Amino acid sequence: MTANATPERTQWVSRAEWVADGVAMLEIWYGQNALMACYLVEGTRRALIDTGTTDSPTQAIAPALAKLGRRIEDIDLVLNTHGHVDHAWGNADLKRHAPNAPISLHAADIFLRHQTSLLEFWHKRRLAAGDIDAAAMASHTQQLAELADAPAYFPIPDRTHAGGDVIDLGGGQTIHVVHTPGHTPGSCSFYVPRARALLGGDSLTGSAGEGRFPLLSNVVTYRQTVLDVQHLDVEFVGPAHRYPFRPPAATVVTPARQGDLARTVLADTLTTALDIEAGTAEAWQANRHGPRRALVADALIRVGARLGIDLFGSDHARAAVGLWLDVFGAPPHSPA
Numbered sequence: 556m557t558a559n560a561t562p563e564r565t566q567w568v569s570r571a572e573w574v575a576d577g578v579a580m581l582e583i584w585y586g587q588n589a590l591m592a593c594y595l596v597e598g599t600r601r602a603l604i605d606t607g608t609t610d611s612p613t614q615a616i617a618p619a620l621a622k623l624g625r626r627i628e629d630i631d632l633v634l635n636t637h638g639h640v641d642h643a644w645g646n647a648d649l650k651r652h653a654p655n656a657p658i659s660l661h662a663a664d665i666f667l668r669h670q671t672s673l674l675e676f677w678h679k680r681r682l683a684a685g686d687i688d689a690a691a692m693a694s695h696t697q698q699l700a701e702l703a704d705a706p707a708y709f710p711i712p713d714r715t716h717a718g719g720d721v722i723d724l725g726g727g728q729t730i731h732v733v734h735t736p737g738h739t740p741g742s743c744s745f746y747v748p749r750a751r752a753l754l755g756g757d758s759l760t761g762s763a764g765e766g767r768f769p770l771l772s773n774v775v776t777y778r779q780t781v782l783d784v785q786h787l788d789v790e791f792v793g794p795a796h797r798y799p800f801r802p803p804a805a806t807v808v809t810p811a812r813q814g815d816l817a818r819t820v821l822a823d824t825l826t827t828a829l830d831i832e833a834g835t836a837e838a839w840q841a842n843r844h845g846p847r848r849a850l851v852a853d854a855l856i857r858v859g860a861r862l863g864i865d866l867f868g869s870d871h872a873r874a875a876v877g878l879w880l881d882v883f884g885a886p887p888h889s890p891a
């Protein structure tokens with residue numbers, strides 16, 4: 556693709572469907588890639604779970620809501636599952652449509668406003684796929700440096716939420732905040748009891764497949780997280796991505812799973828969390844005095860063997876090496 560080709564913004568597409576009582580999935584696509592899924596939770600007031608990235612509220616979320624007969628201007632509240640680029644970097648654009656809707660995030664993820672590494676990874680993938688050219692990549696790289704200093708897409712949130720908070724949307728619809736750290740320190744899942752729905756963001760990522768596996772900032776808290784949600788009465792699980800799961804959940808090509816498949820996702824995620832914890836603990840025992848990268852590489856190989864995948868067979872897995880440095884206590888990211 557050349558710089559004169561169709562502007563990038565025209566490539567956003569979306570799909571929308573009601574998936575549980577008062578809960579709709581809004582899946583955002585960028586060209587042929589399913590980017591992520593936001594969720595709408597509706598009582599007499601409307602909450603949007605996550606905002607996608609950059610201009611996806613304008614380009615994809617507004618059109619998705621329109622398919623349901625809803626308007627982005629009528630969003631009353633935004634809840635970010637966590638601070639990653641594909642979940643919270645649409646916050647500024649969402650605010651332009653719904654300026655009175657407060658945006659809420661767990662306090663432990665506010666530092667991620669300054670972290671541009673995932674967006675850089677995304678641009679590199681698009682460069683490799685031919686979606687953008689080298690000149691566009693250079694421009695993006697310059698922009699990323701500026702964004703790290705001044706997080707234009709991800710302003711300071713209006714409020715914070717924490718585990719145990721209950722948000723009343725009216726009409727008998729409530730959202731219970733469950734702090735589910737491990738993917739990021741401030742990751743939260745949102746449990747909607749009336750719909751028996753658990754909207755997990757990237758917290759419930761199931762097992763590995765096709766070279767993909769959970770990106771974790773802390774394997775021990777992740778395992779505890781997954782244990783904590785096992786007791787919930789769940790009929791629907793709504794992750795943010797098309798995470799691959801072990802059969803039979805693997806057979807459903809959508810981010811969301813219902814009924815027995817939803818419960819399979821929870822059990823599958825726990826099995827995976829235990830595998831990851833065991834593999835990283837072994838690597839720590841074997842490599843604790845060696846170089847950090849050797850430790851992480853060994854951990855990835857051990858975990859990959861347990862999960863039955865080649866972790867070095869995909870760029871997703873290679874990107875995870877950087878994130879997994881933190882698992883073993885690397886210096887924290889740049890301060891908020």
Ligand SMILES: [Zn+2]
Pocket residue numbers: 637639738757
């Ligand atoms: Zn994430």
